[in-house]
């Protein structure tokens with residue numbers, strides 16, 4: 009669906025995207041994570057055809073996106089800083105969208121009044137930040153895009169509205185295979201929503217995996233032994249991090265769960281817990297691996 013091959017982008021001699029490759033399946037919700045300044049917004053703007061890459065290809069359904077009306081009429085980009093025409097009402101903006109997006113669904117726009125409950129005659133620039141964000145979603149969902157690219161989209165929405173918007177997103181993915189690319193620093197939200205994850209750092213994609221694979225590959229283990237930790241205990245494990253807290257040894261290990269469990273049990277620990285890592289913990293570990301670490305990653 010979305011295919012990015014060897015893409016590079018520079019701003020004034022600063023290489024912001026460094027030969028990046030990415031493949032996003034149709035009907036997938038792809039979460040783009042990364043450190044500040046990693047290049048996420050730049051990448052999203054390249055995918056949306058707002059920026060032109062200096063090298064490489066960006067294809068949506070096998071067509072280049074930049075200055076391609078055919079692709080852009082089926083794609084919506086929601087930036088982190090929203091922009092609406094000044095002095096325009098929701099109704100007028102809907103009218104504008106109707107002429108831009110051939111798949112605009114007026115019935116859906118009317119129906120979504122029940123969800124968003126804002127007077128369509130209100131001038132958008134007079135609404136609160138969160139309400140403006142609601143209007144952006146309202147218009148986007150009514151335009152029925154095939155591809156929805158969102159940069160930090162849920163910021164500013166209250167918890168109830170966040171849930172409603174997430175439900176609408178998931179519904180569009182399930183019912184008509186909309187493809188979603190979403191960047192966020194809220195990892196819990198990404199964990200709820202996304203099926204695939206890409207982690208960026210300094211213009212590169214350092215990890216790209218299905219969320220389930222990412223989570224089943226790394227574990228947190230807590231063990232305690234009657235005496236000292238047996239000498240060869242850690243040797244058979246792929247240890248990413250370890251920390252002794254009193255008699256308990258906490259470690260993060262990579263590998264299949266069955267292998268980890270059978271290895272640990274051979275040493276007959278007095279206490280043994282194997283816990284899944286949250287996406288937040290995986291993110292922090294992976295960033296640590298590329299030199300972007302904090303002191304203590306076990307929480």
Ligand SMILES: Nc1ncnc2c1ncn2[C@@H]1O[C@H](COP(=O)(O)OP(=O)(O)OP(=O)(O)O)[C@@H](O)[C@H]1O
Nearest residue numbers: 019020022024042043044045046047048049050051
């Ligand atoms: N229009 C621009 N002109 C010059 N430099 C830019 C421009 N846009 C982005 N950059 C630079 O590109 C780098 C990546 O910025 P980008 O906004 O893509 O990062 P990000 O991953 O979205 O960051 P954050 O998580 O902090 O929002 C930064 O060093 C930024 O200063």
